[in-house]
Each structure stands twice: as C-alpha cells, then as structure tokens.
Amino acid sequence: MLNRRHTLLGLGAVAALAATPVVATEGRLNVVATTGMIADAARQIGGADVEVTALMGAGVDPHAYRQTRSDIAAMTRADLVLWHGLYLEAQMEDFFRGLARKREVVAVAEAMPKDLLRGHDDYADKFDPHVWMSPDLWAHVVQEVARALTAARPALADRFAANLERHLGELDRLSDYGRRVVSGVPQENRVLVTAHDAFGYFGRDYGFEVMGLQGISTQSEAGLNRIGALVDTLVERQIKAVFVETSVADRSMRALIEGAAAKGHAVAIGGELFSDAMGADGTYEATYVGMLDHNFTTIAGALGAEVPGAGMDGKLGAGH
Ligand SMILES: [Zn+2]
Numbered sequence: 001m002l003n004r005r006h007t008l009l010g011l012g013a014v015a016a017l018a019a020t021p022v023v024a025t026e027g028r029l030n031v032v033a034t035t036g037m038i039a040d041a042a043r044q045i046g047g048a049d050v051e052v053t054a055l056m057g058a059g060v061d062p063h064a065y066r067q068t069r070s071d072i073a074a075m076t077r078a079d080l081v082l083w084h085g086l087y088l089e090a091q092m093e094d095f096f097r098g099l100a101r102k103r104e105v106v107a108v109a110e111a112m113p114k115d116l117l118r119g120h121d122d123y124a125d126k127f128d129p130h131v132w133m134s135p136d137l138w139a140h141v142v143q144e145v146a147r148a149l150t151a152a153r154p155a156l157a158d159r160f161a162a163n164l165e166r167h168l169g170e171l172d173r174l175s176d177y178g179r180r181v182v183s184g185v186p187q188e189n190r191v192l193v194t195a196h197d198a199f200g201y202f203g204r205d206y207g208f209e210v211m212g213l214q215g216i217s218t219q220s221e222a223g224l225n226r227i228g229a230l231v232d233t234l235v236e237r238q239i240k241a242v243f244v245e246t247s248v249a250d251r252s253m254r255a256l257i258e259g260a261a262a263k264g265h266a267v268a269i270g271g272e273l274f275s276d277a278m279g280a281d282g283t284y285e286a287t288y289v290g291m292l293d294h295n296f297t298t299i300a301g302a303l304g305a306e307v308p309g310a311g312m313d314g315k316l317g318a319g320h
Contacts, residue, residue, distance in 0.1 A: 029153050032071075032078040034089055035062055036278040037132045038108055040288040041145040042082060044167040045160050050149065053078075058280045061247045063218045066091045075099065080152045082145060085110035086129035087120070088276075090217065106148040112140045118200050121215050128216050130276070134201040135175040135292060139168055174289050177312040178296040182206050184305030191239050192299060193230065193256075195248040198275035202295070213252045218276075222252040231259035234267055241270030241302045247277040270302030284315040 028051045033039040039054035046052065055071045056062055062084070067075075075081050083089055083096050085107025099105050109131055116137060120126040131137040146164040150157045190208045192199055197212030211230060213222040233239070234256070242257065244250040253269070260267045273295050279285025285294050293311040301307040310316045 029149065029156075030077060030079045031082060031149070032074050032080075033082040034065075034092070035084055035276070036286065037138075037288050037291070038082050038084060038141070038145065040278070040286075041108075041138075041142045041167075042149065044170075044288075045142070045146045045163045046149050047159070047163055049153065049156055049159065056277060058277055058286065059246050060277050061218055062088050062276050063090055065089065067095055075103070079104065080148060081105045082148060083107050084129060084141075086112075086117075086131070087123070087126050088129035090219070104148075104152060106144070108141050108144045108148065111144050112137070116140070118204065121197065122217060128197075128200050130198045130201060130216070132288065132292075133199055133295075134205045135171040135178070136205060137201055138288070139171050142167060142171065170289055174292055174312065178206060178292065181296050181300040181305055181307050182208070184307070185300055185303045188237075189240070189303040191237065192303075193234070193239060193242040194273065194275065195243075195245045195250065195253055196275065198245070199273075208299075213256065214248070218248055227252060227255050227259060230256055231263065234260045235263045235265045238265070239267065241268045243270045243273045243299070243302070245273050245275040246279075247275055268302075271298035273298060284318060290315065 028049055029046060031042045031046065031050050031052045032055065033042055033052060034055050036054045036056060036058070039052045042050055042052045053074050055067070055074070056065055081099065081103060083092070083105070086109045087093065088109070089096070096105060096107070109129065112131065114127065117127040117131070120128055131141060143164065146160055150160050192203060192208045192210045194210070194212050196214035196218045197210065197216045199210045199212070202208065203210035211233065213226060213230060214220065242253060244253050257267045257269070274285065274291045278287070278291045279294070284290035294316055297307050297311045297316060308314070
C-alpha cells in the first residue's frame, strides 16, 4: 500500500514543479521513462531525435520502486514522461496522477484493449501489468509510445513512423523465434516456476503452465503455505528446474529447492530470467529484444529444447 508520507512528498514536488517555467527547446526530445522496457521502446522509435532516461535500471523492482529526488528533477526537465500504468508502478501511482495535471505524461500500457489482458490475482478491478512478456502484446505498447512521441514532435512523424515499422518487424521476428525454440520443449516439461507471477502472458501465448512463488505483485513475501504447496507440485510432477529473477530476491526459491530435496526430488535452478527489469546498461540484454531473447533461450534450453547457445542473433551473453 502507499506510504502516506512519501505520497505527500511526491505531490509537494509536483506542485513545486508546476512553478518551474517550461522552456521549449528545438533540440532532441527529452523523454523520461520509468522502466527500461519503455525506455527502449522510446529509443527504438525516437532514434537520434530523442534523449531517453530510464528511472529504473537493471535489477530494479517496479512494484516496489518510489521516485527519488533526482527522478523528480529529471521529470522536471523532460518534454515527455512515459510510465507503464496498469498498477505496475504501484508506489508511484499517485505521483503520476498528480504529475499528469501539470506535464505531458502518458501511461503507455493503459491504452491496451482490455480484452487482451489477464486479470489480477490480488485485485478484482485490476489487470496483470506484465504485458512485455509477450512481444505480440508489447507491440501495442510500442505503438502507444510512438503515438506519444509523435504528439510531442509532430514534425518528426514520418521518421517515427518508419522506425515504428522497423521495430514492429523486429518484434514479429522475436515472437517467431520464441515460438520456434519453445516448440522443442517436451509437453510434460512445460511448467515454468518463477519467483513471482510475471510470466502469465508468456504462458498464455507460448503454451506453458506458470507458477509464481509470489503473486503478480512482489509486495508480499511467499508464505510457508505457498512454498509447501509448490514443493508438493514439484515432487508430484517431477519438475526438474525452477527459475530465479534478476529483480526479485531468491531466498524463497532456495527454500523451494531445499524443500523438494528433503522429499528426495532434485530441482535445479534453470537460470536467471529478466522478469521486470532488463540487463546491465550497454549489453544486448539491456534492450527489449535482448531481454526476451535471453528469456526464451534460457527457458527453452533449461526445460529440454535444443537452443542456439547465444540466442536468436548470436548476441546473448556477450557482455559490454
Ligand atoms: Zn512483476
């Protein structure tokens, strides 16, 4: 739940921000995005015409993140602020609603057709925000990013449209690659056990049963009951691998593996997945395509498919 004191600080900062005169510049469009995935979409569409800052870097959990003073300063200078919405940035929701009254602020996933979205386990009136887990769904967000950039710089509409076209083609290729590699996973191995429920759309689109130790949000620790139930499932169904996530602590996953071992069933860590944050700055995995390439290749490889070691384009794991 929202921290009241912090919320007041945030709204106060919005008021201060409104008093700052906004200077129109003719240079590059200055964009601030919350997640790395949204920042990447803005870079893909905006190219050299935009300067993009992501508030959340590698390993940062968006469910728990709160804006810092330097984030507020960056948003003060921005021509356009892009956030995800769908209650992903749960701790910043009030801040953005306030900011939207003063600045050009767009929640890029809020415009998605709701019939494409999964429900939220914890809130009857909310949706699963992890739409980047499916390139086909993410294409909707990318189009919304393009719309927002074009609204901010109409003179560059043609350039943005051409970049959008190219990037949507890349997303199609990524989606095809994902389907190809997971098709090699034997049917009985199509169970994805992860630290939190970020992979629901992946499961739906790519034919996997998905189980998270924590729910759709990371805000509550996995209880002993949940761990016990998952241990039983691992043993009963002879699931051989579970996955950790770069943006969620892995102590509950270790409890899961130890619990299965105590019942005589060995479970391996199948790899580390990028659930809610991308890879380290400057790496291929710090792009949306690289992030999903890593996930597809890691999941399929650990669960029994033949996969190219370095992924779709031979770029995985190259480092900086
Ligand atoms: Zn998440």
